[in-house]
Amino acid sequence: MDVRILFTSFLLVLTHMRIVLAPMEGLADVHLRRLITAQGGFDWTVSEFVRVVDRLYPDKVLYGMCPELKNGGRTDSGTPMRVQLLGSDTEAMAANAVRAVELGSYGIDINFGCPSRTVNRRHGGAIMLCAPDSVYRVVSAVRAALPANVVVSAKMRLGFDDTLLMLENAAAIEAAGATELTVHARTRRQGYAPPAHWHELARIREHIRIPLIANGDICSVEDYHRCVAAAGTVDVMLGRGAVRMPSLARQIRDNCALESPWASIEPLLGDFWRQIGPGLPPRDRIGRIRQWVNYLRQRHPEAEVLWQIIRQEADIQRLDAVF
Numbered sequence: 001m002d003v004r005i006l007f008t009s010f011l012l013v014l015t016h017m018r019i020v021l022a023p024m025e026g027l028a029d030v031h032l033r034r035l036i037t038a039q040g041g042f043d044w045t046v047s048e049f050v051r052v053v054d055r056l057y058p059d060k061v062l063y064g065m066c067p068e069l070k071n072g073g074r075t076d077s078g079t080p081m082r083v084q085l086l087g088s089d090t091e092a093m094a095a096n097a098v099r100a101v102e103l104g105s106y107g108i109d110i111n112f113g114c115p116s117r118t119v120n121r122r123h124g125g126a127i128m129l130c131a132p133d134s135v136y137r138v139v140s141a142v143r144a145a146l147p148a149n150v151v152v153s154a155k156m157r158l159g160f161d162d163t164l165l166m167l168e169n170a171a172a173i174e175a176a177g178a179t180e181l182t183v184h185a186r187t188r189r190q191g192y193a194p195p196a197h198w199h200e201l202a203r204i205r206e207h208i209r210i211p212l213i214a215n216g217d218i219c220s221v222e223d224y225h226r227c228v229a230a231a232g233t234v235d236v237m238l239g240r241g242a243v244r245m246p247s248l249a250r251q252i253r254d255n256c257a258l259e260s261p262w263a264s265i266e267p268l269l270g271d272f273w274r275q276i277g278p279g280l281p282p283r284d285r286i287g288r289i290r291q292w293v294n295y296l297r298q299r300h301p302e303a304e305v306l307w308q309i310i311r312q313e314a315d316i317q318r319l320d321a322v323f
């Protein structure tokens, strides 16, 4: 470990870090959010994005995408859940934000990072980073519609094609009254290709006064320390790393690089399989369990063995026997 990393570790003892479970549409649904936050270490989690077009959704849509709203806005382990909204219609964004908070959301997060072409074509997600004034308008509208004590956060990438407007976007988000900013350390053009450019976050950190939450490729305790040293913030959001290693937030908090044994992860798969059963058609249920095992096998050799058993299995009874 180099001196910078050691110094950062020392600072961590003095500073309270915040660790957030990332929004991951089609992956971190209510069931995975429940199982992962139950492993401990997370301060809050963010819902999959709710795409706002031009109107206020009926409550059943928000309840459907964010069932934690029926549980006081928390996962079963008590971790607060923040609804994430995506869209550029200021009135509709504000109206849905107000309703989500009335229903119990722990603040509102606004998505300026989604790379989907369909979403971007409709002026939502990362494309908005090409126009900092529209970023400002959306955050302002949501901020103005909510009581001052309610958190309004935003999540952005470094930019769309490049980082030229990165500081302007971060400043617009701050000026519009957001209380914190999460940045996925890649442009939209960079997609998910490694590496994440944590050093760019340090430039943002120097440019704004609101807390900055670093995100992208933090998959181990060592990654955490390297990211903190590069980005200059102790607050992080964990996405795929926590899907592969559900105890990652706790490990970071305990500063303990010792990996959780497979025996502590395997029962979570059984839980997940049973939980998703009632709500999904068999094909989708099988798709979801395969999806998680596929992530887990990137980290655990035991999951690779399991993957070979289930990858072509389409019989629910046989899968019941496996899980």
Ligand SMILES: Cc1cc2nc3c(=O)[nH]c(=O)nc-3n(C[C@H](O)[C@H](O)[C@H](O)COP(=O)(O)O)c2cc1C
Pocket (backbone or CB within 6 Å): 022, 023, 024, 025, 026, 027, 047, 048, 049, 084, 111, 113, 114, 155, 184, 215, 216, 217, 218, 237, 238, 239, 240, 241
């Ligand atoms: C399957 C998937 C779905 C995602 N959905 C969302 C989303 O709904 N909202 C959002 O802001 N980011 C979303 N992201 C981006 C993540 O929140 C995060 O920024 C990204 O995965 C990088 O962090 P990581 O390397 O820790 O996973 C998604 C990522 C993945 C892999």
